[in-house]
Amino acid sequence: MGKVRENLAECSLPAALESMGERWAFLILRAAFNGLHHFEEFQQELGIARNILANRLARFVEHGIMERASVPEDRRKIVYNLTPKGSALLPTMIALRQWGERWETGEPAFPILVDVRDGRPIQEVAVLSHDGRKLSKHDLHWALPGDVPVDTPAA
Amino acid sequence: MGKVRENLAECSLPAALESMGERWAFLILRAAFNGLHHFEEFQQELGIARNILANRLARFVEHGIMERASVPEDRRKIVYNLTPKGSALLPTMIALRQWGERWETGEPAFPILVDVRDGRPIQEVAVLSHDGRKLSKHDLHWALPGDVPVDTPAA
DNA sequence: TATATAGGTTTTATAATAAAACTCGCAAAT
DNA sequence: ATTTGCGAGTTTTATTATAAAACCTATATA
Structure with a gap:
């Protein structure tokens, strides 16, 4: 238990914030x-x-x-593209945006994000259990290696 | 289409960043x-x-x-507690943490977060379609009021 | 009564951000 | 072929945010 609190400082949030914790970072990413x-x-x-x-x-x-690349057709121009690592920030960004919609601006702000396949609005980003239940902070617990049940297939 | 780009500036990310975009904000929240x-x-x-x-x-x-409250038993002490609005930042925070684990520090960092009910690790936070498919940025589209199919119940 | 604790504020130093002007390589127009 | 303009930055200077340390006030404890 003290061991958990001790290791907590080493969660990867600080590492994530090294690049994303600066002013403008999220807004540039959104753009x-x-x-x-x-x-x-x-x-x-x-x-x-x-x-x-x-x-x-x-x-x-x-x-x-x-990643930064120059455009062959016009060699003055540079393109910046999201890498897979950058694209992987999508859930974080949408979660923060949805929080802002719900608690800062007020619900139905248009345009809204929809699934391109059927045009229907996306779900709220949430923390889910392995079997899909929505979890709140009270449903969460820190576990050290030994405590975690391994997902053992039947065969 | 130009209308979408025009309204984009008014998404609620900037509003969300007003409180969460400052240095230390996420780390205090995590604590x-x-x-x-x-x-x-x-x-x-x-x-x-x-x-x-x-x-x-x-x-x-x-x-x-x-919210800030003073403790009756020891009137020097103040407690700071997360409000529902604060607690609602959990998905954002965990999404960012998971991103850090995956792309900055390297996968299995302990302690990990588990569901308190069955002790099993939580899912990766993701953007999901209304029927639960995992969506990437290519699967998303901005829609204005008229374009969004309303969830009409059968009866 | 003296001493320590909890939760701050003030002061001063340093680093980050901002606005504006400037540079440099390339492209397009004359 | 020369001028004009554009894209992507850099430099300079001013302002604001962050940091470290000392200080303060009300309460509690010895």
């Missing part, structure tokens, strides 16, 4: 998810200072969240 | 989820500067993320 690719696009959409934007993009590239 | 309640506990656990901690806690209270 990237919305299809922006170029320095000037980010700058004009967000109104961020150019030096800060340059710094953030460089940091994203360093951390493998975006 | 609160882990059962810390007092100023000195936060300070010692995180090593954050006292003035910054005071500022963050006050901000959380202002934004309704935590």
Whole structure:
């Protein structure tokens, strides 16, 4: 139990925050998810200072969240694209956005995100148990290696 | 289509970031989820500067993320507790933590979070369609009011 | 009554952010 | 072929946020 509290400091939230905890990080990411690719696009959409934007993009590239490539057809242009690692931040970003909708702005803000296949709204991002029950903070518990039941197949 | 891009700036991510976008915000929140309640506990656990901690806690209270109450048994003491609004940040926080585990630190970091009922690890936080399919960014689309099919019950 | 504790505030130093002007390589127009 | 303009930054200077340390006040404990 004391062992749990001791190890808690080593959860990977601090590591995640190294790249995402800075101001503008989430907003640049959102813009990237919305299809922006170029320095000037980010700058004009967000109104961020150019030096800060340059710094953030460089940091994203360093951390493998975006990749930077020059466009052959117009060699002035650079494209920034989300890597798989960057794309993997989608649940985090949508969870934060949904929280903002529910608790800051007020529910039905348009446009809303829908499944492209059937046009229906996505679910609220939630913490789920292995069998799909929605979990709150009271349903959670920290476990050390020995305590965790291994998912043993029947055969 | 231009209408979608136009409205995009008004998604609630910026509103959410007003309280959560500052340095230390997620780490204080994590500590609160882990059962810390007092100023000195936060300070010692995180090593954050006292003035910054005071500022963050006050901000959380202002934004309704935590509530501040004094303890009757010892009137020096103050407890900070997560409100429902604060607790609702759990999916965001766990999503970010899981991302850090997967892409920054490397998978099996202990202790891990398990369902208190059966002791089994929780699922990865994901974006799901209305019928539970896992969605990536390519499966998502912005929709304006008219485009969204309403969930019409049969009767 | 003296001493320690909890939860801050104040002061001062340092680092991050912002606004504006500037640079440099390339492309397009004249 | 030269000028003009664009894309992607950098530099400079001003402002704001963060940090470390000392200090303060009300309460509790010895």
